[in-house]
Amino acid sequence: MSAVATLRNAVQIRLDRWVKRRARATPPLRLAYRQIFILPTRFGWLLGLLMFGMLLGSLNFNNNLGLLTTFIVAGLALNSMLLAYRNLRGLKIQRCMARPVFAGQPARLRIDLINDEARPRPGLQFECSEAFCEVDLPANASGEAELELPTRARGWMNPGRIGIRTTYPTGLFTGWAWFWPERSILIWPRPAESPPPLPLGQGQESGREVRREPEGESFHSLRNWRQGDPLHRIAWKASQRHQTLLSREFRAEQSDHLMLDLDRAPGRDLEERISVLTAWVLQADQEQLPWTLSAGGQILGPDFGDAHAHRCLDVLAEL
Amino acid sequence: MKQRQLPTPPIAPLLWTIAAFAVAAAPHLAAVPLQIAIAILALLGWRIAAALRGWRPIPAWLRVLITLGLLVLVGISFGGLWGRRTATALLCIMLAAKMMELYRVRDLRLVASVSFFLIATQFLFDESLIYLAYLILGCWIATLALVRIQQIRNLGQRLEDRGLDGHPMIAHSARLLALSLPVALVLFVLFPRLAQPLWGLPDDALDGKTGLSETMSPGSIASLYADDSPAFRVVFESGRPPPPQQRYWRGPVLWQFDGTTWERAYFSLTPARTAVPIDGQSIRYEVQLEPHERRWLLALDYPAQSNFPGSKVTADYQLVSRQPLTSLTAYDVISNPNFQDSPELGQYQRSIATRLPSDRNPRTVAMAQEWRERYPDDLELIQALLRWFREEPFFYSLETAPLGRHSADEFLFDLRTGYCEYYSSAFAIFLRAAGIPTRVVTGYQGGYWNEGGQYMLVRQSDAHAWNEVWLEGRGWTRFDPTAAVSPSRIQQGSASALDDSRFLLDLPWVNELRNRIDRIQHLWNQWVLGFDAQSQLNLLKRLGLPELSSSQIGLLMILVLLAVTLPLSLMLLREARRQSSSPVERAWRHLQRRLGRRGLGIHPSEAPLEWAARIACQLPEQREEIERIAQEFRRAHYGPNDPQRSERFIEASRRFRLFDHHRDHQATEL
Numbered sequence: 001m002s003a004v005a006t007l008r009n010a011v012q013i014r015l016d017r018w019v020k021r022r023a024r025a026t027p028p029l030r031l032a033y034r035q036i037f038i039l040p041t042r043f044g045w046l047l048g049l050l051m052f053g054m055l056l057g058s059l060n061f062n063n064n065l066g067l068l069t070t071f072i073v074a075g076l077a078l079n080s081m082l083l084a085y086r087n088l089r090g091l092k093i094q095r096c097m098a099r100p101v102f103a104g105q106p107a108r109l110r111i112d113l114i115n116d117e118a119r120p121r122p123g124l125q126f127e128c129s130e131a132f133c134e135v136d137l138p139a140n141a142s143g144e145a146e147l148e149l150p151t152r153a154r155g156w157m158n159p160g161r162i163g164i165r166t167t168y169p170t171g172l173f174t175g176w177a178w179f180w181p182e183r184s185i186l187i188w189p190r191p192a193e194s195p196p197p198l199p200l201g202q203g204q205e206s207g208r209e210v211r212r213e214p215e216g217e218s219f220h221s222l223r224n225w226r227q228g229d230p231l232h233r234i235a236w237k238a239s240q241r242h243q244t245l246l247s248r249e250f251r252a253e254q255s256d257h258l259m260l261d262l263d264r265a266p267g268r269d270l271e272e273r274i275s276v277l278t279a280w281v282l283q284a285d286q287e288q289l290p291w292t293l294s295a296g297g298q299i300l301g302p303d304f305g306d307a308h309a310h311r312c313l314d315v316l317a318e319l
Numbered sequence: 320m321k322q323r324q325l326p327t328p329p330i331a332p333l334l335w336t337i338a339a340f341a342v343a344a345a346p347h348l349a350a351v352p353l354q355i356a357i358a359i360l361a362l363l364g365w366r367i368a369a370a371l372r373g374w375r376p377i378p379a380w381l382r383v384l385i386t387l388g389l390l391v392l393v394g395i396s397f398g399g400l401w402g403r404r405t406a407t408a409l410l411c412i413m414l415a416a417k418m419m420e421l422y423r424v425r426d427l428r429l430v431a432s433v434s435f436f437l438i439a440t441q442f443l444f445d446e447s448l449i450y451l452a453y454l455i456l457g458c459w460i461a462t463l464a465l466v467r468i469q470q471i472r473n474l475g476q477r478l479e480d481r482g483l484d485g486h487p488m489i490a491h492s493a494r495l496l497a498l499s500l501p502v503a504l505v506l507f508v509l510f511p512r513l514a515q516p517l518w519g520l521p522d523d524a525l526d527g528k529t530g531l532s533e534t535m536s537p538g539s540i541a542s543l544y545a546d547d548s549p550a551f552r553v554v555f556e557s558g559r560p561p562p563p564q565q566r567y568w569r570g571p572v573l574w575q576f577d578g579t580t581w582e583r584a585y586f587s588l589t590p591a592r593t594a595v596p597i598d599g600q601s602i603r604y605e606v607q608l609e610p611h612e613r614r615w616l617l618a619l620d621y622p623a624q625s626n627f628p629g630s631k632v633t634a635d636y637q638l639v640s641r642q643p644l645t646s647l648t649a650y651d652v653i654s655n656p657n658f659q660d661s662p663e664l665g666q667y668q669r670s671i672a673t674r675l676p677s678d679r680n681p682r683t684v685a686m687a688q689e690w691r692e693r694y695p696d697d698l699e700l701i702q703a704l705l706r707w708f709r710e711e712p713f714f715y716s717l718e719t720a721p722l723g724r725h726s727a728d729e730f731l732f733d734l735r736t737g738y739c740e741y742y743s744s745a746f747a748i749f750l751r752a753a754g755i756p757t758r759v760v761t762g763y764q765g766g767y768w769n770e771g772g773q774y775m776l777v778r779q780s781d782a783h784a785w786n787e788v789w790l791e792g793r794g795w796t797r798f799d800p801t802a803a804v805s806p807s808r809i810q811q812g813s814a815s816a817l818d819d820s821r822f823l824l825d826l827p828w829v830n831e832l833r834n835r836i837d838r839i840q841h842l843w844n845q846w847v848l849g850f851d852a853q854s855q856l857n858l859l860k861r862l863g864l865p866e867l868s869s870s871q872i873g874l875l876m877i878l879v880l881l882a883v884t885l886p887l888s889l890m891l892l893r894e895a896r897r898q899s900s901s902p903v904e905r906a907w908r909h910l911q912r913r914l915g916r917r918g919l920g921i922h923p924s925e926a927p928l929e930w931a932a933r934i935a936c937q938l939p940e941q942r943e944e945i946e947r948i949a950q951e952f953r954r955a956h957y958g959p960n961d962p963q964r965s966e967r968f969i970e971a972s973r974r975f976r977l978f979d980h981h982r983d984h985q986a987t988e989l
């Protein structure tokens with residue numbers, strides 16, 4: 001990193017810290033004068049220069065109508081500044097979140113906005129690193145902005161500072177505020193593009209285990225109660241301990257038990273194995289097969305369904 | 320040159336931007352040479368057609384070529400003369416050339432903002448009252464364009480018009496402009512003014528209509544007589560104007576004659592050797608002079624002194640300023656009509672005042688020499704000449720023929736029809752031929768006394784030329800040969816000297832109306848245009864403030880500006896409160912409160928449907944009802960306004976009851 005970049009970074013960190021200290025910087029928040037900054041735009045500076053020329057010329061020739069024109073433009077600029085500020089002041093940023101996505105897919109950072117004043121707020125621009133979007137909020141309405149952030153590596157991604165800015169109504173001034181999302185975005189591993197087939201019935205240990213035990217014989221695990229579970233399966237004692245309804249699960253129910261083990265997944269390195277495992281989780285979920293994930297010392301399942309898949313993907317992302 | 324892809328701006332902001340430029344440029348277009356105006360209009364027309372018909376942009380090389388062509392056109396049209404007219408024509412043509420690449424947001428913004436500049440430059444030429452309308456209209460359209468450009472959404476290569484609340488834009492920008500007026504007025508009154516200009520002005524005569532010229536050749540100021548625009552206005556301290564015989568407003572004094580043209584002598588600009596005394600009969604008055612781009616300040620014979628900074632009284636008693644007068648100028652003058660100019664005439668001045676080119680006007684010279692023998696006394700000869708003018712068939716008319724090489728001969732013996740320039744020129748040539756020192760004085764004669772406004776209006780059509788003859792014992796004495804032919808010209812003004820009306824609308828009531836309008840213009844000049852450093856000090860003094868330096872005025876300006884903008888800002892920033900909630904919202908909130916009491920309330924972060932899904936899990940038996948109510952709320956609240964749907968939702972939400980046994984059942988289970 002060059003010296004300039006280092007310096008800029010240091011300044012940036014201090015600036016961010018200062019902004020965060022000044023006022024609440026994570027949603028939900030309501031923009032107030034402590035969060036809002038305002039400066040002329042490049043076009044604003046240009047018009048300022050033009051006004052200076054008009055002023056000098058008119059003063060020199062004591063040209064009163066020329067002066068009047070200059071001063072009207074000055075008044076216009078002053079009002080633009082106020083209105084740009086007003087366009088942000090009082091805006092509520094309710095939430096700023098993103099659902100997890102697979103690495104490589106854009107993360108959609110959703111910002112929920114509320115305008116509870118009886119005037120519209122046009123031209124609200126949001127930006128976060130390279131992402132940009134623009135929203136017009138009508139009077140007394142809520143709306144949302146969505147920023148598409150590019151993702152690369154799995155794991156927690158901190159989107160960093162989000163800017164909300166406006167150059168309403170004339171483009172002479174830009175008013176802006178900075179805020180940070182409530183939490184980082186979890187990026188799931190990228191699924192392998194052409195993964196080996198699911199380890200079904202290949203006689204391997206990580207593959208399908210076919211148990212011939214009669215149904216209900218062997219207690220396997222507890223899991224959250226789901227609608228449709230028979231009452232006799234509910235583990236009342238355990239439920240009381242965990243303050244939630246739990247059902248007993250029996251291995252015999254899953255005759256096609258799928259064991260997805262990170263250590264035994266094919267692949268040259270950890271990332272490759274993780275991405276194979278990710279693909280398998282997705283495939284198993286799609287085929288509605290129950291599976292058990294064993295990764296990084298954690299064992300999830302056997303279970304099936306979206307919630308299970310999400311938990312598995314979370315675990316894989318965080319490895 | 321690389322041809323970049325240009326985006327297509329939305330039509331409405333583009334047209335408003337073009338309109339802003341067109342309005343700002345309109346008065347300039349009327350004043351620049353026709354070919355430049357046509358070129359500008361052609362470019363405007365092309366851009367509008369290109370926008371409406373979707374024509375492709377002009378390739379870059381052609382744009383460069385056309386721009387260079389336009390520059391050459393300006394250069395040729397103005398003959399390489401550099402002045403304000405050339406500069407503004409150049410600005411107009413450059414903006415018109417910008418039409419060829421008016422595609423990006425920043426192009427539009429540039430044109431809209433330079434329109435403000437263009438409006439301001441127009442006032443270098445004319446500051447009449449009607450231009451106030453131009454100022455306001457121009458600023459308004461330019462503001463509208465800026466507001467409209469702001470509505471363009473930039474999607475990289477494509478520009479899209481968000482067209483937010485389309486038509487209120489006009490009112491919106493008018494409001495924006497109106498809000499800027501208080502600030503503008505405070506700045507106007509209190510912004511520290513310059514007592515002296517920072518830099519001088521180029522000596523360029525503009526538009527040809529700006530009044531007297533520095534030279535006179537018979538026929539040259541004919542156009543002035545048809546020009547009824549004001550030359551200056553005068554307010555007399557006594558409240559009464561001087562008698563008509565004294566209303567000679569002295570301008571350039573011309574000594575040198577080369578056969579066709581009368582010019583000033585170089586010593587004209589040296590300061591007067593004898594100061595004009597100020598006595599009880601002196602006339603004190605204030606002149607408001609329309610800009611005429613020249614250095615002379617008009618004053619009644621003979622100006623003693625003026626308060627105008629840098630002004631001086633010259634050897635032949637012209638009042639001149641150091642700078643050309645380019646904006647409305649007000650100055651006080653004291654004149655003494657009973658002054659004796661040069662009782663002794665220097666040898667050099669006498670030789671200049673009797674010099675004639677030798678090879679011209681043989682008939683006039685012969686007649687003058689003959690008369691010289693007949694009338695040895697100068698005064699007698701002059702009176703004989705004036706009598707001759709009166710008795711011979713000489714006519715006063717603006718319809719004349721141009722004169723050739725022997726101008727006096729042609730006029731005195733053949734044409735005998737002309738106006739003041741013809742008479743004063745021939746008169747001076749005749750007397751010089753007789754050896755009598757004579758000079759030509761140009762300026763204005765007469766003026767209209769506006770009874771209601773208590774001021775005198777002198778128009779361009781009052782321009783006049785007369786003579787001064789040096790007489791032993793009397794010094795330079797004024798003679799007006801035109802008066803000998805047409806006494807009414809002097810008594811009643813220029814308009815009365817002609818038989819026919821000069822204009823179609825030269826009717827008494829029209830003139831009366833014009834005089835009334837001129838009174839408004841006079842007030843405008845007095846209070847708005849004539850406002851300068853001095854008036855600013857006077858105003859502050861009248862408000863009871865002590866003499867302030869310009870930095871103190873600046874401080875005062877900032878304080879007053881704050882006092883004005885603070886309430887304005889508070890008004891603007893006042894929170895626009897939520898409108899009183901609709902019945903739908905009230906019913907929804909009531910339902911939330913009821914369920915909230917049972918621990919099923921909505922979380923602040925929850926959307927209606929999310930909430931419904933959550934509590935439906937807890938109340939499976941009422942799942943359908945809950946989901947239906949939430950759906951109905953969503954449609955009634957966020958959807959298009961539909962009273963029936965709102966009614967349905969309100970009814971359903973009121974009827975909704977929790978099945979109490981269900982909760983009890985659940986509670987026991989857990």
